[in-house]
Amino acid sequence: MTLAVDVQQTLGGFVLDARFTSRRGVTALFGPSGSGKTSLIRVIAGLSKPQRGSLLIDDQVLVDTENEIFVPAHRRHFGYVFQEGRLFPHLSVRQNLNYGRWFAPKSARIGDFQHIVDLLGIGGLLDRRPGTLSGGEKQRVAIGRALFAGPRLLLMDEPLASLDDPRKAEILPYLERLRDETSTPIVYVSHSTAEVARLADQVVMMHNGRVEAVGTTAEILAGFSFLSSDRREAGAVLSGVVETIDAVHRLATIRLSAFQLIVPTAQVEAGATVRLHIPERDVMVATMRPEGLSALNIVEGRVASIEADGEGMVRVRIRCGDDIVLARITALSAERLALKLEEPVFAVVKTVALER
Amino acid sequence: MDWLQLSDEEWTAIRLSLWVSAVAMTVSLPFGILTAYLLARGRFWGKSILNGLVHLPLILPPVVTGFLLLVVFGRRGVVGSFLDQYLGIVFSFRWTGAALACGIMGFPLMVRSIRLSVEAVDHKLEEAARTLGAGPAWVFVTVTLPLILPGIIAGMILAFAKAMGEFGATITFVSNIPGETQTLSAAIYTFTQVPGGDAGAMRLTIVAIAISFTALLASEFMAYLVGKRVHVE
Numbered sequence: 001m002t003l004a005v006d007v008q009q010t011l012g013g014f015v016l017d018a019r020f021t022s023r024r025g026v027t028a029l030f031g032p033s034g035s036g037k038t039s040l041i042r043v044i045a046g047l048s049k050p051q052r053g054s055l056l057i058d059d060q061v062l063v064d065t066e067n068e069i070f071v072p073a074h075r076r077h078f079g080y081v082f083q084e085g086r087l088f089p090h091l092s093v094r095q096n097l098n099y100g101r102w103f104a105p106k107s108a109r110i111g112d113f114q115h116i117v118d119l120l121g122i123g124g125l126l127d128r129r130p131g132t133l134s135g136g137e138k139q140r141v142a143i144g145r146a147l148f149a150g151p152r153l154l155l156m157d158e159p160l161a162s163l164d165d166p167r168k169a170e171i172l173p174y175l176e177r178l179r180d181e182t183s184t185p186i187v188y189v190s191h192s193t194a195e196v197a198r199l200a201d202q203v204v205m206m207h208n209g210r211v212e213a214v215g216t217t218a219e220i221l222a223g224f225s226f227l228s229s230d231r232r233e234a235g236a237v238l239s240g241v242v243e244t245i246d247a248v249h250r251l252a253t254i255r256l257s258a259f260q261l262i263v264p265t266a267q268v269e270a271g272a273t274v275r276l277h278i279p280e281r282d283v284m285v286a287t288m289r290p291e292g293l294s295a296l297n298i299v300e301g302r303v304a305s306i307e308a309d310g311e312g313m314v315r316v317r318i319r320c321g322d323d324i325v326l327a328r329i330t331a332l333s334a335e336r337l338a339l340k341l342e343e344p345v346f347a348v349v350k351t352v353a354l355e356r
Numbered sequence: 357m358d359w360l361q362l363s364d365e366e367w368t369a370i371r372l373s374l375w376v377s378a379v380a381m382t383v384s385l386p387f388g389i390l391t392a393y394l395l396a397r398g399r400f401w402g403k404s405i406l407n408g409l410v411h412l413p414l415i416l417p418p419v420v421t422g423f424l425l426l427v428v429f430g431r432r433g434v435v436g437s438f439l440d441q442y443l444g445i446v447f448s449f450r451w452t453g454a455a456l457a458c459g460i461m462g463f464p465l466m467v468r469s470i471r472l473s474v475e476a477v478d479h480k481l482e483e484a485a486r487t488l489g490a491g492p493a494w495v496f497v498t499v500t501l502p503l504i505l506p507g508i509i510a511g512m513i514l515a516f517a518k519a520m521g522e523f524g525a526t527i528t529f530v531s532n533i534p535g536e537t538q539t540l541s542a543a544i545y546t547f548t549q550v551p552g553g554d555a556g557a558m559r560l561t562i563v564a565i566a567i568s569f570t571a572l573l574a575s576e577f578m579a580y581l582v583g584k585r586v587h588v589e
Contacts, residue, residue: 045487073486074495080487086480090502099498103489149488 001185003027003153007043007053007063016040016050016209026179026186028196030220031206037189040206041155044187045080046073057152074103079146079184081156085138087130093141094126100149113148119181120144120174136167140174147182154178154186160195168195175199197221197237197277218324235279236326242272251296252354258321262296263352277353283327284348285316287337297349299325302342306334318347325349362559368535369543370563376451376539377519380459381512384466388511391463392470413525414464422528425457429529453530454537458522462515469514473507474500506582513575517568540564 002023009016016036029037042048044055046062049070055063062071079100087096097117117123120140130138139159146154159175160168172195179186179199190196196203196217203220205213213220218237240254240261245268252265254274261276268274290298301320308314314334316327325347339345362370394400395407413421429436429447439445447453477500485495501508523541530537532546544560547553 047483047486072491073483074489074491077489078487080484082480082484084480086484088481088485088499090499099485099490100488103491103494145488155487 001153002056002058003044003185003187004054004056005040005044007040007050007055009039009043009048009050009052011039014039014209016043018204018206018209018211020204020211020214022185022187022202022204024185025201026188026199027202027204028200028217029187029189029206030191030196030200030203031212032191035191035206036209037191037206038157039209041080041157041187041189044153045078045155046071046076047080077105077149077152079149079151079154081139081142081146081154081159083158083161085130085135085142085162087133087138087141087145089130091130092126093122093128093130093133096130096141096145097122097126097148100145104148104150116144116147119177134167135163136170139163139167139171143174143178147178147184151184154184155189156186157189158191159188160190160192172198193221193234198275234326234328235277235282236324238276238278238323238325239273240276242268242270242274245270256321257323259299259323261299261349261352263354265354268354274354278325278349279351279353280315280326280328282350283325284350285318285327285329285333285337285339286346286348287339287343289346290348293348295348295350297352299347299349300344301325301347302344303339305341306339316345318345320347360559360562362563363556365534366543366556366560366563369538369540369560370567372451372454372535372538373520373540374567376454376458377516379455380462380519381466381516383455384459384463384515385508385512388463388466388470388515389508392467392474392511395467396471396474410467411464413461418461418522418524419528421461422457422525425453425460425525425529429453429456447530449530449533449537451530451536454526454539455519457525457529458519459515461522461525462518465514465518466511469511470504470507473504473510476507477503506579509575509578509582513571517571520564520567520571540567 002021004021006019007016014036016039018036018040029040031037039048043050050063050065052065053063054061054065061069062076063069088099091099117126120143122137122140122144125133125137125141130141133141143159160171163171176199188199200217203215203217204211205220221234221237238256240256243253243255243260245252250264252263252268254261254263254276263276289300299318299320301318304317304319304324306314306316308331312331314329314331316329316334316339318325318327327347391406391410395403395410426448427433431437431440431446431448436447439447445452447456481503482495482499485499490498521541522539523545526537526539527542532538532542538546540560540563544557544564547557547560
């Protein structure tokens with residue numbers, strides 16, 4: 001599936017001007033509040049009309065303002081999960097789930113009701129009314145309702161934003177399973193680095209109604225600190241395979257392209273593919289292999305780039321095999337170490353977080 | 357307790373009143389829903405004129421409404437002569453005319469009640485239905501209509517009660533013919549106009565109170581049932 005978006009829309013004083021192409025998997029529309037993410041996903045859903053532009057899914061034209069083509073929302077067969085659930089209060093959970101099935105084309109009907117109900121853990125809620133559900137339960141039912149309509153594309157507009165942290169933690173695993181177990185591509189709106197790092201394959205970075213960057217999750221989140229004020233979260237996102245688990249020390253060894261990382265963890269299984277987040281401020285750079293350090297992870301690599309941010313800090317990209325590790329150090333440190341491109345260095349990784 | 361015994365004429369008036377009110381309520385309901393929806397959601401030229409027209413029977417003296425109905429829907433009226441000639445529908449001095457007068461008098465009350473509930477419907481739920489594949493007509497039937505049901509029930513009860521009590525417009529438009537257009541209210545009025553009619557007037561008054569009270573209880577009960585289903589968060 002390919003979704004090609006090229007739309008312009010003016011809403012009051014706000015101008016949305018977005019252009020990107022998305023492939024399979026999860027595409028995150030990522031950016032601060034007010035950057036136009038929701039306006040854009042509404043245009044994709046057909047809930048609002050762009051003043052100019054085009055929207056294509058594979059070869060089918062959904063919007064083409066020049067030829068006055070506009071396929072209305074109910075004929076697009078996209079699922080939409082709203083921030084606030086929007087369950088129908090006059091229907092039971094089961095009826096809410098079945099709602100989209102009445103209108104789905106026969107070919108798109110999902111046969112396995114039970115599988116999705118189990119996937120979302122909503123089997124016990126079927127005969128209840130939406131008014132009696134908790135926030136997290138409502139959101140899971142809303143996701144199920146969108147899925148049962150047999151969508152070609154699933155749109156999710158900050159589905160976790162209205163929930164507190166424990167509820168988020170409750171739903172995120174379901175979203176991951178959804179990504180891994182169904183073939184439906186997903187467009188996911190979020191302003192949370194953690195959610196994007198964990199779920200997305202591709203990121204469309206938005207700011208002030210415009211697309212600032214499009215790339216893989218690792219690329220975009222690595223460059224994130226220069227685009228956002230939220231520097232704490234910037235860092236490398238890597239994916240690897242769990243090799244061994246040390247139950248005594250509660251550590252897992254994760255194999256990446258050319259090296260291994262030891263990560264503190266409680267519950268992962270050997271052989272599972274996981275994502276790791278290495279915050280750039282938690283990486284030190286050394287020109288010789290350091291000894292007598294508490295850090296478990298010391299990775300050898302070569303300097304791929306050195307960028308100064310003009311505020312006394314420098315970001316060093318260190319290439320280790322096919323992966324890039326980022327380090328944020330002071331300009332003074334960079335000078336003292338006399339870092340040069342392609343020189344061998346050691347990245348001392350203080351913390352690695354398993355994205356969950 | 358002999359004086360409580362209802363005569364045949366009185367029974368006829370009661371039956372006629374119930375029938376006329378029920379017909380007035382039922383026939384005006386689709387128009388009421390449509391008008392309420394247009395006024396709540398529509399954006400069109402002349403919306404305030406439509407709003408004014410709908411409310412006119414509420415403001416005008418009922419006799420004036422009755423007279424206007426006579427002018428328009430009477431046998432020689434513009435619309436009345438057309439309906440008579442081409443569709444064979446006659447309003448003047450028939451029970452159908454009584455139902456028309458009652459329906460028109462109750463219409464503003466019905467529209468107001470339904471309009472308020474349409475305005476209270478969360479537009480976001482209708483959007484959600486659209487993303488699930490429901491076209492405009494299905495959205496209306498499966499989401500909007502169930503959500504405005506309490507307003508519709510309240511509007512129907514109001515229109516029914518108004519029709520039961522309607523007197524001025526009816527008597528002006530279709531007169532007071534026993535068995536054809538003499539409703540409960542008109543029958544009570546007739547009793548008060550003849551010497552010794554007080555007992556009859558009292559009997560019918562008790563019946564009117566009973567009917568009104570039953571209608572009120574029925575509406576409360578239906579609102580309770582619907583409210584239990586439509587638990588709005």
